[in-house]
Amino acid sequence: MGFLFWVVADNAPVTRAFIIASALFTVFFGIQGRSAKLGLSYLDIFGKLRIWKLIASVFAFSSTPELLFGLYLLYYFRVFERQIGSNKYSVFILFSVIASLLFEVLALALLKDPAVNLVTSGPYGLIFASFVPFFLDIPVSTWFRVFGVHFSDKSFIYLAGLQLLLSSWKRSILPGLCGILAGSLYRLNVFRIRKAKFPEFVTSFFSRLSWPTTGSPPSAPTRNIVGNVPSYAGRQVERNYPSSMPSAIEPPEDSIATLVSMGFDRNSARQALVHARNDINVATNILLEAQSH
Template sequence: MMHAGPTGFRNAPVTRTLVITSAVLSVTSAVSGRPRRLGLSFQDIFENHDLLKAIPSVFAFSSIPELVAGFYLLYYFRVFERQIGSNKYSVFVLFCIVASTFFEILALALLKDSHVLASGPYGLIFAAFVPFFVDVPVMSRFRVLGINFTDKSIVYFVGFQLLLCGWKWSFIPGMCGVLAGFLYFVNAFGIRRLKLDHVQFPKKVASVVSRLFLSSSTSSTHNSTANIRRNARVPYADHRVQHNYSSVGHISMPEPPESSIATLVSMGFDGNAARQALMQARNDLNVATNILLEAQ
């Protein structure tokens, strides 16, 4: 089971960085008076060889409707970062951006049209619809004017609106994103090993990822987790949370609030493991999340 969880960008530093980057570039392009020229075109790539154009085109939206719909979806999909952790989510983000951009350039080569593709993080957003469709269950169903809806319908509706903001010039980047998300889902090129087997990037790539996406709050959270583990001296057999301690040493551990346990359960963790992690983290939800992620 997976829900959006607590409001804000808590436990979602990658999403926060993406939203801020997209907002800054979108506003900057709007102020410059040339937002429509942000997207990729055949002329830019194959005649002018302006490959650097791909960088702002990946993040900056070119119109207010796209901006509103895109920000809503980026914000909602932070649930996946909370589910798999920021480092693993960075792998997903980088792979989907690179793959979808490659497919957009390939589409331009086939179409040879002078029109400009819609700009913005279409690739990442529509790649996230793949795990949204597969992994997020329907929790409720209802009818409006005789039409059946689910609690996921609003996300699909906003995505459909974004997909058709620029007709086929936004449809193409959206479909390229879906294809990138599908490749990640089927583990093309072994990309999911970086998530499932905890394989680390080479040092240079890891440095780039941390500078682009991971905030200082993430590192401080890991430090806090390490300190708590050293002070608590709670054993980790087979890297899993196994024992329910009501106290550590002579320090009394308060019972975790049910709301915090429910938040962790909504992120996909077992209820007992969530309770134990919260007790070890002294009811710090952020630290408990990292304990559970590292215990997987």
């Protein structure tokens, strides 16, 4: 598990801090043998309010399989922090966690049946809120077939999410659905939440809190998760990828448009595609790496 602490991208300090906190909380309660008791119940909310349980339910997974799938998804969704910046991504995390918790509390108030009144713990709200922009804003770049069944490069993320959603059956489905509702509210810009920002010292705190890495400090990408795509001015791909590399044919317009829709400057997108020989996945990696320098 320590390997995951170090592979999280340099350009996503908030994601790195959240992954580390989630892993540490899970290990801590697991060692104490309390993992199975972390889920929220009706009595926890409307009986004797237990603040420690609320905090634990945000970070700690109740089992090792949930931890592995959850951390994998959190790590993948770091792409959103890279796109909108650590400050706005911190707002997205806070909004997703609070909104999903409120939905869970409402569900617990309505469903008092002992068979369904326990909600499993873990950052389900944040993870499944992230599936909303993942579904709507991340394009499919590759299709392939396995035993006659069509899959895309996004299929593995959906499968990991489905596994996590069904990991504890009713106990995990409920917080997963609450997370999707929270992500939808963010998408709809309720209370103009997408324009909200924290003071800069908040994200600076996360940068200092996370374990140091060998990369450069995070840059400030400017794309909103749900649209409004300013360009990354002045970031030339040639800076990191020499012009001596063999050039490919002129990139297709639809490939350039796909990268532009992800928040990259049109000229940089074209150059990346040339260097990647029109492989959109490689071009995306080139552009993301160029951002981090």
